[in-house]
Amino acid sequence: MKKLYAVISMISISVAAFAQATPNAGFETWTHNSFPSYDTPNSWDNLNPSTGSLGVFTCLKATAAADIHSGAAAVKLITKSVFGQTANGIVTTGTINTTTQTIGGGIPYTGRPDSIAGFYKYTSVSGDNGFVELQLLGAGGDTDTVGYVRFVTPSSSVGTYSRFSKAVVYRNSNPVVKSIWILSSSKDAVTHFVGSTLFADDISIVTNPTAINEPSKAELSVGPNPAVNFIQVKNPDAKKLVVKMYDVTGRVVIEQQVESVSAIIETTALPQGLYMYAISDESKKLVKTGKIIIQK
Secondary structure (H helix, E strand, O other): OHHHHOHHHHOOOOOOOOOOOOOOOOOOOEEEEOOOOEEEEOOOEEOHHHHHHHOOOOEEEEOOHHHOOOOOOEEEEEOEEEOOEEEOOEEEOOEEEOOOOEEEOOEEOOOOOOEEEEEEEEEOOOOOOOEEEEEEEOOOHHHOEEEEEEEEOOOOOEEEEEEEEEEOEEOOOOOOOEEEEEEEOOOOOOOOOOOOEEEEEEEEEEOOOOOOOOOOOOOOEEEOOOEOOEEEEEOOOOOOEEEEEEOOOOOEEEEEEEOOOEEEEEOOOOOOEEEEEEEEOOOOOEEEEEEEEEOO
């Protein structure tokens, strides 16, 4: 039984696409099981079917106003003790195999997104961390991880819903064929503490909405990257340009005109995370796009 509750250490995941790859992304639809009595988020597997007969439920439907970001529900994952063994609260878009202690399956997906995003709050016990993780798998399955990203919560509690975003790191150029999400209330099978609780809502996969090929002119540049309080646009020809920065939802967070050979764009007010920029000339033609990471 110990392996079942430590299944988090052996999980392999992958990523999905917008609606298709992240089904029930807002955790709005649930199915009720009568005996034992528990709710399961549609399209997400969890350990309740295995531990429910023991009276232990690590995946719960959250409906209190303070426990949802939007809509009528969110997912609540709790690390619990089952006859002396510690069980992480887990949900996944894959399938948990309690015999082999792995997660398989996944959702067909062929995209190459930039990042993941969503909203969470977290109760940390003894410095524990929860996480939201996504892998993009190729034709080789678990041995062919094309892209990977894991957002880890702080080791201190976050009492109100906060937004997270993190870039996908690509390991090779192989085609993506499927994906799996995994959310966990604890760090892993070694570092996990009873009572650690992760709330999650409105998770998503994000693709740069303004992506184009980088222009060949090297003199127009944007940096530093990562940035903290500002970015500098070097414009040697002093062309009239418009610089727009987008967050991972595609919302414009900064728009500034540039007409000099060098311009500073303040980023102090932006939360840390991944941003995209698009630079247009006087005719509104895109001349450069890219990504900037803001660090605090």
